[in-house]
Amino acid sequence: MIKEFYEENNAILDVYTKAIAKVHGQHHPEVFQVRQVYEQIQKKIREGNLDVKDEFKKLRDLTGNYAIPNDVCDAFRATYTLLATFDKIVLQ
DSSP states (O other): OHHHHHHHHHHHHHHHHHHHHHHHTTTOTHHHHHHHHHHHHHHHHHTTOOOOHHHHHHHHHHHTTTOOOTTOOHHHHHHHHHHHHHHHHHHO
16 A cells, blocks of 8 residues: 555655745745655655655654644645655555
């Protein structure tokens, strides 16, 4: 399930995590770390390691359990929503 979700959503999460860091990083500096952690997830999964629980714990901590700030765009909302969904799959 992890691999399937990753393959279906990686392209958009890759673009969105970069975009929100660029657009919202000044007011929400945690998105730079979100991008770094997502890159770690990508690397592990590409290498065949599906144990990404530690990375998702970091994401939960960084984002306040994927709390969406009031002053962000739809791409930001979509990013956190997708990451939260991915996290639930990882924890199963």
